[in-house]
Amino acid sequence: MGICSVMASELCKTISVARLEKHKNLFLNYRNLQHFPLELLKDEGLQYLERLYMKRNSLTTLPENLAQKLPNLVELYLHSNNIVVVPEAIGSLVKLQCLDLSDNALEIVCPEIGRLRALRHLRLANNQLQFLPP
Template identity: 45%
Template sequence: MMAEDHEFSSVEEILIEAAEHKHCILYLNYKGLSELPTDLFQEPICNSVERLFLKRNQLTSVPADIGKLTRLVELYLHSNSLAYLPE
């Protein structure tokens, strides 16, 4: 039920696996992300993800599209450089 955050897995590989298997837990820790990938907000991912882990990336904001993750109950953003969060 989760897309693993293997050391050598790319963000694209993780998102493909999440879409194929409708994972509810998604790990995108330590991926050097400066923005969230747009595929995250597309079906089927947006309708299945309940927990999203984004630890130690380079995020400065979270897009308003985060609201498209209709089942999201946990968003872990530790160790980013957030300056903006949508309402």
């Protein structure tokens, strides 16, 4: 059964439908996800997706190929996870306007976040940040 085990089949179905119907919004809140769903990243990824909601899961990392697979993301909601580090690749999400990483376990924010020229809203409350990049 591979990645789409019975437990994950509902998730796979949700993502498959989003892929087929070219959804702009995808809601994956409260799914108890430990890992970023590989289904989102396979093949071309979800080229049409603009808003990804993944709050209140158990994510610890984000994939390096996020921008490559989800190039049109405008809003990314990741609050209330266990994310410790944001990959440098986040700086390649050129259309990103809203990034919510509040209530995570971030200790540092990579300076590449400064490359996000379209960014309007950045939420970092309730993390373990020692300092912010210049």
